[in-house]
Amino acid sequence: MSFNIALSGINASQKDLDTTANNISNVKTTGFKQSRAEFADVYASSIFNAGNTKVGDGVLTSSVAQQFSQGTLDFTDNSLDMAISGNGFFATTDDLGSRDMTYTRSGAFKLNDDKFIVDNQGNYLQGYQVDRNSGVNSSVALATTQPIRIPDVAGAPQSTDNVFTAFNVDSRRSEIDGTANPFDPETPSTYHSSTSATVYDSLGESHTLSTYYVKRDSEESQWEVYATFDGKEIDLQAADAADEATTTSVKGAKGIRLDFLGNGEPELDSGQVTFDPGTIDLSGDDYDGNPYLDNGAEDQTLQFNFQDLSGTTTPTQFASDFEVTNLDQDGSTVGRLTNVDIGKDGLIAATYSNGDVQYLGQVAIVRFANEQGLTQIGGTKWRESIDSGSPLSGEANTGTFGGIEASALENSNVNLTKELVDLISAQRNFQANSRSLEVNNTINQTILQIR
Template sequence: MSFNIALSGINASQKDLDTTANNISNVKTTGFKQSRAEFADVYATSIFNAGNTKVGDGVLTSSVAQQFSQGTLEFTENALDMAIGGNGFFATTDDIGSRDMTYTRSGAFKLNDGKFIVDNQGNYLQGYQVNAQSGSPSSTSLATTQPIRVPDVAGAPQSTQNIFTSFNVDARLSPIPVTGGGPPPTSNFDPSSPATYSSSTSANVYDSLGESHVLTTYYVKRAPNTWDVYATFDGKEIDMGTAANANGGAVSANNTIGRRIIFNPDGTPAVTPPDVTFAPATININGNDYAGNPYLPNGAETPQTVQFNFQDETGTTPPTQFASDFEVTTLEQDGTTVGRLTNVDIDKSGLIAATYSNGDVRYLGQVALVRFANEQGLTQIGGTKWRESLDSGEALAGEANTGTFGSIEASALENSNVNLTKELVDLITAQRNFQANSRSLEVNNTINQTILQIR
């Protein structure tokens, strides 16, 4: 029996050595959780044995328990790297349509050739579906998660339909009088001659194909408190509406219709309440300019109508005429071109937002987090992954940074929670235990030899 006791001690020491060596070898493995060999004594007796004289039967390994303490965070330059600060696991599947979940703390993610977020083994990161504009999730159930895709192109182009602008024109400038006859009077306005206008500004607008064009507006002071507004499209003069709604404005030397705006003595728009600003001008992009050159030679949809609004988008800031320099305070338009991916942001709740070159921001999904009643009951499968088991309990899904779920740190990875100094001390201890049990086995062998040599 003493041989078996010593042998069980050797086996236990070997298990302890193996566990410690495995911890040390994974000291730089992202998301790795150290293990601890746990032992129990072996004791067997019956009702007819004297319990106070019974010796134990050795030791056995009761469990190799993983320790799910938090590892330190290491910050990186990869926007898709993620670390969980607190409780929770990432959920992954090995196929787009699979529901066979594996769970990990390793957040070293990247994009595959299909633009899906995957780990180093090609497993798909699972996330909740969200509203593309607001980012609010439609469900936080694990059954409704799906792989998260980051498209590098944002939607189809949208032609510009509205321009919103508010500005201040300088009341101190001298008027540029109309030189021609009428009606309507013909001015000497010429976009190529700065002497014929007082100020100008430009905005990019988009056609139905997403091509960018430059719409420039020119402001010409005609008399105190009176201004004419002209426009060019890609350098070609274009009408600011029709002669009927020009509000008395002059036409240019090339018979392009301008728009007249008049201010009150206090610098506010001279309009009839409840109006607070000038009526919008309608720019109809169609056909050719005065020289016979087409406005849209690229085959884009025509006519394209752009409403030029003399106010900001909220309708609270109209143009002004004060004794200060010309200044544009608002200049916005509602068209978009095809957007190319420029940036990906992930917040602490796991919400993923993609920014595109056309200014579009879209929410792509929210990273799903999963927790278990008994983390140590998870089945380890390698690759710093685990599977649900009877001992772990069912997977409970939720949103990061809420309740008992940890927060997500973007551009960071969770290091192994192995304490190398402690493991080296444990390694020495396990070696000493192995040597002691080996010595016990050697002593037992010597005793048996002595007994066998008795004559």
């Protein structure tokens, strides 16, 4: 019996050595969780044994339990590197259509050749679907998650339909006689101020729309606005004939007349908030007989609005320098990916070169009632088991779910100093049990030699 007791001690010490060695070998493994060998004594008896004289039967390994304490964070230059600060796991699948989930704390992610976020083994990171514009998700159920993809372009181009502008024209400027000095974009003395906006056609090609401001009547606080498209004079037509400019440009292009009150605010009809919008028709030829759009783009008409997008800022005429207080338009070209940002809640926002910002998904976070019940499968991954309980999914940085740190990786939680001390202790235990086995062998030899 004593041989078996000593042998069980040797086996336990060997298991302790193996566990410690495995911890030490994974000191630099991202997301690794150290293990601890846990032992229990062996005690067998029956109703006919004298309990107060019974000796134990050795030791056995009751569990090699992983310790899911937080590892330290290393910050990196990769925006797709992620670490969970607190409770939770990332969910991954090995195929686009698979629902066989594995779970990991290792957030070393990258893009594959199809622009999906994957780990080093090519497993797809799972995320919740969100509204592209607001970032609001529709569900946090694990069954609704999908692999997260980051496209490098922001969709098809959008032609400009509206231009919004608000400005202040300087009331101190002297009027320019439109008959003697008609507007000419190439002659700065025929206008007071100008500004430009970039607009887009149906192919996403950019064009320059410039507007020019000319004071015609100081007493009536009357101004005229003219436009050019890529340097070509073009009609800025008024919705109401009464608002047309009293003169035209040197080539006959029409403009819009703006009248201001003595307090510098727009002079408007009852119920109006700002001046009526003007229209710019790009479907025809310019005043030299050349088409405004000669690249094959579709015909389009721009509406020129004398207000900001919200309608709260309008043109003014104060005794102050010319100033553009708002200039915006609703078109866009094809955007190229310029930046990816991941929030603490796991929301992924992509910024594109055309100024477009799209929310592409929200990283799913999963936790378990009993983390130590998870089944290890290697690669710093686990699967659910009966002991772990079912996965509970949710949003990062809410409730008991940890927050996500972007551009960071979670280090192994192995304490190397402690492991080296444990290694020495396990070695001593192995030696002591080996000595116990040797003593038992000596006793048996002595008994066998009795005559």
